[in-house]
Amino acid sequence: MPSKYMIDTQAAPNRFKVLTRSGIIAWEEGCLKCPVCAKRECIYGVYDNRDLDIMQMVDSIDNQCMNCLRCVQGCPKELIHKSVNPEYEALGDSYWTPEIITTLWSQAETGRIPVSGSGYSGPFSGSGFDSMWTDMSEIVRPTRDGIHGREYISAAIHLGKTPGHLTFTHSGDLDSKPPFLVDIPLPVVLRIPPFGPMGINTIKGWALAAKKLRTFLTLPYEMIDKEMVTFKECLIPSISPAQPYGDDLLEGVRLVEVPWGEKWKEIAQEIREAHPSVLISCRIPLAMGMEEMFLHLLDSGVSIINLEGTSSGRLLDDNSVFIKDAIRSIHLALVERGIRDEVTILVGGGLAMAEHVAKAIICGADGVVIDLPILIALECRMCRRCTKQLPCPVEIDQATSSWVASRTINLLGAWHKQILEIMGAMGIRDVRRLRGEAGRAIFFEDLDRNTFRSLGEVQEGYELE
Amino acid sequence: MSLNSKPPEVVITPSRFRNPIGKYRLHRTDDCIGCGKCVELCPYGVHVIQAGHVLTKNHYRCVGPECPNPCHEACPVGALALNRNPTFDTMGDLRWTPDLLLSTWYMAENGTVPPRGLEYRIGASDGGFDRLRLVFPPAHRSQSEALNEDVDIGIYLNRRDGSSHHIRIDVPFYGGGMSYGSVSIITMLSRVRAAAAFGTFCCTGEGGYPDELKPYDDHVITQVATGLFGVREETIQRVRIAEFKYAQGAKPGLGGHLLGDKVTPAVAGMREAVAGYPLFSPFPFHSVYSVEDHKKHVDWIKTINPKALITVKVSTPTDVDMVAVGIYYAGAHIIHLDGSYGGTGAAPDIAKKNIAMPIEYAVPRVHRFLKEEGIRDKITVMASGGIRTPHDVAKIIALGADGVCTGTAELVALECIRCHNCESGRGCARGIATTDPELTELIDLEWGTQRIINLLMAWRKELIRILKRLGMKSITELVGRTDCLAHLDYMNK
């Protein structure tokens, strides 16, 4: 077994005050100046440590308040109240919810798994990845000394094509060429997000993170300048037919992305000839009829396919189909043909939480590609002002590369631990064995229908309560 | 003749905080002439006269737009305005809506369900319990004349053998495990004393058996969990029911974890550990690899305490039905299914949301499978994990459980607001889930006990009302009666 993979996380404080779900309203008028004011009794010392951030016009009490409501309930003149923060509720959109955004922030800040007391607080189920649960085992354990023990759970996957069999010569030597594979210790590849005010430090920071994490950062070929060249081995340049590429820059690169498009075949052929050791990944849109595209690519020898859905986890041309279902059908189609291992499937679009990684793999992907989470890790509020050429409220382009790297590493560190938790509960110790294990998942549509479908009949005159 | 022993008394027990939180607030302007009309009109005692002044003392009792006699409309000088309380909307979540928190507080104060103004039956999670409805026959056909005393909501816990204790509880619930260390000793004692008052039980959780509990031995279930913290032969011999905890719903497949801050010298002593160090309870039992190993566990308890009932707590994996059958054949009396959406202790959010299935699915599956095996009437099925209201209790029983284990609802009765910060720093700022001596003092034992008694009395009354509406005389008639349920998503389809 290779040595245990650990992600070294270190707190990387927010640069801006985070938005909180609710705020404190404390009136001064009518205050009795009680000898022991309810504010002073706050066990978190929120009022005593109060300060106003002039630049951001945020009062620190809202960030520190833990919502115990003791001050609200203690003031004899009832001068203290809390109220919902409309700015918080307006964060993101219906897919990238305020809850997702704020937990990504805190994981990027601390590198820790979100833990809380007092049960689950969310909806019963939802759409897409929210419509499935993962299994657990009452007595099977993945390792003998716990999920973070010496005997470890592996989240490593390889990129590339595994041969169906090996051939040997009569003297017992390997006859076939050994497969060319690239290993990554966690099933996540980073990609430059579709928007965001990225400065050179932002991109460098992400590359640094990819290097430390021993995974890859996919970025447009033209973003690789002199400085970025030093990160070559952990970059996946994406080559578009419109942009010419310099051959020398591909020297030392291990993977190249060629997006599906008019000339992809020629480009792929060219690269293969000039750089036989470079793995080629083809990025194709997740859309209706993609199976055909897929098989076509397989025929022409592509070993990595990156399926890309929308940022809200759906097909590009049909908003009603979720990537989770699309991956399942592709995976099954390949298994039926007996060619599943001829290709690595990476899935991108709408991957927003650690659980999505595990669930995408259960549905049949080998790994995932994430983009917006690494932007949100940098405190992005998903306001999309940058897409309208307006200034970014959290000045992402101003952040230093080391801060960007730490935030990204923290986020992935927290995700890695959470993936281990999910696998540990299932009693699985190798993420490659999670692939396509749909039998170890529970799908809402099936289960709900099977359990409750017979509860639809109500006789005339009967009352519901 | 009634089987029931006398239920405890309800004693009105208001909030321990100066300003109880309501859904509405009434704003009184200086125009008020003190005529007293609002005091006279309000059916809920929101306004009072004190030393000649009219004051709005009890905002929290206001039922808002559902009021039959709105004071703010009747005030001759228009001095009153009804507003929604902004704080109300900052509380709770989709499972425990602010309405459910407040109605649970109402029950804990008054021992009955709220008259109006609050949704006390369902939350807003939009699935499971929150989309299921009880189906009542037309009013004239139900046996509404039956006396409340004649409706029996008690259940038998030993349906298996004559050699172990013969135990009946008068209410279809007992307290689920919450350990000393995760909650304060006062919280623990309040729960156990309330359980004793109802003639039911309360489980210690995995943190040992504090001496303070000794007077209530007959109502304690001692837990043997994977860390074996505080487990001794002597504690197992003291009780009538012992529980094996294989897994728990909040973190299925993961071990328990008590942060170092909460491991005070007292907690450490009880658990035979070192103060200040975090305690990990491993997952799973390191002595159990199979159903046969599980049987050895059960045999071990039976050797130490031959008359004890054995309950086995498991979570809800896809093969929960097989697990249940295995538990029965290993000799257990009770199977306790803990669904994934409940729990009180600290757990990774990813586990709470994603791992294992909600209890609403697990119970019917287990019920059906045990029936097919022909052993359903030999074992008691208890359900927990997201049971918040008396309606949830009735629904899960109609889906196939015999009874439920309470947890979060009792903490809410002690005025938990589900801020989810139980694990940070000194623990719960409201003195419930903490081991900090100063914070523990925020709750008075008599107050805590009575609040839980009141809550459970309200549940009891509501369950009796539900059974009467269904034309049933015993809660055992409701078990598995899915025809008494409708699911809104599948109606008229």
Ligand code: SF4
């Ligand atoms: S609500 Fe609680 S944590 Fe927040 S300021 Fe008031 S006392 Fe402090």
Ligand code: SF4
């Ligand atoms: S915070 Fe707004 S402006 Fe800044 S990167 Fe994010 S979406 Fe763009």
Ligand code: SF4
């Ligand atoms: S009815 Fe109006 S004027 Fe009369 S006491 Fe009430 S608030 Fe004051």
Ligand code: SF4
């Ligand atoms: S910390 Fe919050 S959620 Fe936990 S017990 Fe206390 S009030 Fe309830």
